[in-house]
Structure formats: structure tokens, C-alpha cells
Amino acid sequence: MLALLALLPIITVFGLIVLFRWPATKAMPVACVITCLLAWVVWKAPLLQIAAASLDGLLTAASILYIILGAFLLLNLQEESGANLAIRRSMFLISPDRRVQAIIIAFLFGSFIEASAGFGTPAAVAAPLLVAIGFPAMAAVMVTLIIQSTCVSFGAIGTPILIGINSGLSGQTEVLDYLHGVNVEFVPYLKAVGAKVAIIHGITGTLIPLILVIMMTRFFGRKKSWTEGLSIFPFALFAGLCFTVPYMLTGIFLGPEFPSLFGSLLGLIIVIPLAKTGFLIPKKTWDFPPRETWPAEWLGQKMDKGDTAKAKMGIFKAWFPYILVAFLLLLSRLLNPLKELLASVSLEWTQIFQTSISTSFQFLYLPGFLFFVAGLATIIIQKISFKQTTKVVHRSLKTILGPAIALGFAVPMVKVFINSGVSGGLDKMPVILASAAALLVGKGWTAFAAVIGAMGAFIAGSNTFSNMMFSLFQFTTALKIGAVPGVIVALQAVGGAAGNMICVHNVVAASAVVGLLGKEGLLIRKTLIPMTYYLIMAAIIGIILLQVFKV
Secondary structure: OHHHHHHHHHHHHHHHHHHOOOOHHHHHHHHHHHHHHHHHHOOOOOHHHHHHHHHHHHHHHHHHHHHHHHHHHHHHHHHHHOHHHHHHHHHHHHOOOHHHHHHHHHHHHHHHHHHHOOOOHHHHHHHHHHHHOOOOHHHHHHHHHHOOOOOHHHHHHHHHHHHHHHHHHOOOHHHHHHHHHHOOOHHHHHHHHHHHHHHHHHHHHOOHHHHHHHHHHHHHOOOOOOHHHHOOHHHHHHHHHHHHHHHHHHHHHOOOOOHHHHHHHHHHHHHHHHHHOOOOOOOOOOOOOOHHHOOHHHOOOOOOOOOOOOOOOOHHHHHHHHHHHHHHHHHHHHOHHHHHHHHHOOEEEOOHHHOOOOEEEOOOOOHHHHHHHHHHHHHHHOOOOHHHHHHHHHHHHHHOHHHHHHHHHHHHHHHHHHOOOOOOOOOOHHHHHHHHHHHHHHHHHHHHHHHHHHHHHHHHOOHHHHHHHHHHHHHHHHHHHOOOHHHHHHHHHHHHHHHHHOOHHHHHHHHHOOOOOOOHHHHHHHHHHHHHHHHHHHHHHHHHHHHOOOO
């Protein structure tokens, strides 16, 4: 009964958004109220605890909106100056084929951004770029959500492993006893788990570029054809391998900090020059149907108005803001003195209302600040007038009102859900759900472990938070069923990465940066397909690792 009640917030979100196609602006307030009532009435959480969790959620939502605003401001400045026209020309010099453009910008460049910054940043950078070169807003969001899978577990320089799993397992009695029994220290053990994560992701993720283009041609092509996507199979597989081979080798031999970074960088270095020569690319170029035939649901409110800019601009000058964002993201995450300086400027509230909940807003360290820096550089370098800048700022602020409502309820709902088990003698809602699933599945847990990771990401909006919540649960479940804990915890991390494709506030945030609002249900219906593939493949590989290789 408790498990069914704990499932109610998820059923509400999924049912209203995916089945009944409510916009998130209407669905999330309902789900938030239901979650708060459950926490108060059933889980006996004090009202101050619920209020503290909600405030934590509001500040987290503000952090996401800060990133959205920065990304949207930069995109609008690029549109105003005419830079997007130059970017479009440059991409057509590499290849006019939209499938190739999606693989390079969404999969490879998006993975590089995820490796540097994590937490959904690829959509804020890659989706606007795709719209700028002529993609429908919905197609741009869909492909940037699909790529938030393989690269995610090692995003933000390994945060989901080094902080997520580490926080979930370190210092726990069950873990220490197990490691003592097998005579392994915790740090090497964490690295070994990371290696297993890299292997599972590497095998599964090789086909993500192909799945991405198949879905694009099926849902956004003239012929609505799967085969138009399949026809680029050799190039898509090659691009996938250019990413996953160095990704796996880095994860196995160097550790969890750099698999996504090295994989994406090497992939870009190898794939772009070869794409220019037409290597493995079909002779027949694929494109979207004419813009005037696009259905309204494909279009963003602000970004799909056609090209109004008159200025002609050099390619480097046009690309400079995005190159600057990528460079600043990398620098601010890898250069420790700069990282510490930016992170030290923080708005903090510890022990909100005398509870254990604390929150912070690192407004210089968040990617939003870097977007604003790049935006300022864009105004100066591209000579955008004060009048144009004012118009862009006004348009950008107006566009984030819808996402602000959705996120203002979605994230507090998540925080209340996670912080529900503080009194009343009950575990928090996610733990009760996971325990019920383990009881139901029993020895078949290996096939189901990744699903819990995905559920955690769907709820919490982050692979890192999913790993924090469920790593210990997965570890102890593995011990109970006699499985190797490292493999089960690795499946948790892989599932948590895959769950990013359907997480509501990821979908809302990704849609917002291209002005696409109220279409969350349609997007989740589409991204459920690659997520299902990912979870099935992860389960198969996990079973093989346990049954055949005994690792």
C-alpha cells in the first residue's frame, strides 16, 4: 500500500503529461500538491520540513532558470546580429545532410559540453545551435535529450560517479564490511565500478547516433521513414565508435573523470574532417521538409520566425560565442584555482527552518554566468547596438515565464519526494518504491536494477542525485541476492544516465532554450523509445557480466 502511495506522484506526472498531454505548467502544480499532501499526511513529515524542501527546490529551479536565461539570451543575440546565418553556412560546408549535422552537433559536441559542465547543459548549448542552422525546435530538443545518456555518467568531470556513487556508498557499514572481505580499498573499488559503467555505456551507446538519426527521419522527415535514418548506418556507427572506444579505454585505465571528455574530443577531431570528404555518407542528402509545411508543434515560439538578420559575418566571428562558452566551461571545471574562486561566491542557506536541509546558489560557477560572459563578448565583438540588446533581453525574459512556472513546481515536488522520510518511522518515498521493486523482482534484480536508476533520474532530474539516493540500496540488494555489487551499482549509474532523457525538468529546460513550450508530453513519448532500448541493453550486458564473466 505504501509503495503504491509513493508511486502516486510519478503516476500523476506521467499520466497528466504523457497520457493526457497536459503542459508541464498545469501538470506540475497538481503533482506538487499531491506530493506535499502525501509527505504530510502519510509520511508524517513536519510542515517545516516540507517548507524547507520546497524552498530548496525553488532555489534549485532558480539555478536552472539562470542557465536557461543565459542560453536563450546568447541565442537571441546571435539571431539579432546575423551570426546564426554564418553558423548555418559553416555547417553546410562540413555537410548539408541534416543527419550528419545532428550527429556532430548533438552527439559529439553535446557530449563534450556534458563532459565539461553536466547537469543538462548540452541542451542549453546544442539545441539552440541546431535551431540556428535550420532544425525544427522539437527535433533539436529531441536529439539533444537522446544524447543525454552515454556521456552523462561521466559528465561534469565524473561527478555522477565521484560525488553521486561516492556519497551513496562511502562510510557505510555494509560497504566497508564487503570491501574488507574482498581486501579492496574504497577508492580503487569506486574506480572499478566506474570502469564497469564505461563498458556498459560504451557498448550500448555506440548505437545512439544511429537511433538519434532514425528517430529524426521517422518523426521529422517528409516520408516519416525509418529507412532514411538506417541508410546512414555506416557513418553513424563510425561516429559512435569514435566516441565510445576512447571513452571505454579512458574509463577502464584512467578513471571516471575523463571518459566523456576524451571520447567527445577525439570523436570531433576524427569525424569532422572525414565528414567534409563525404566519408561513409550516402550520396543522397537528407533534409527536413520545407519550413512552411512544418506543423505548429515543431516550432518554437521565438526561434522559428525565419532569418531576419541582414548582416554577413565571418565564420570564426559567428562561432566565437559558443567556442568561448565551451572554453570557459572547460577552464572553470579543470583549473582548480579558478574553480574554487567561482564556487566560493555563493548564496547559502544552511539548516533551513532548523531542518537538515541546506541549499546554495553559486551564481558565478553555474553555466548561466558563463553564458552571460559570452553574451557580453558577443555584444562587443559583433557590434550589437544598445537598442538591439534591450530588445533581446526583453524577449528572453518574456520567454522564460512558462518554464519558470513549470520548474517552480517540478523541482520543489522532487525535493519534498526525496526528503519525505524524516519522521513517522517510514523510509523516504524513493527508498520504499525501490524496496518494493526488489521484493517483487527477487533474483531477477539484475534485469531491473537500471530501471531504478532511471526512475531516480526521472524523479530527481540528475544522474548524480539518483546515484546518491539508490547506490547503497542497489549495493545491499546485490548482497542479498548473491550478485556482484559492483555490477549492480554500475547498472544503477547507467540507468540513472538513461533516465535523463525523460526527466520532466530536463525536458522543460531543454524546450525553454528554443522557445518550445507545452510540448513536454510529446517529447517524452519520443524519448521513451531510446530510453527503453538503453535499459534493455544495459540489463543484457549486466546479466552477461555476472553470468558469463563472473565480474
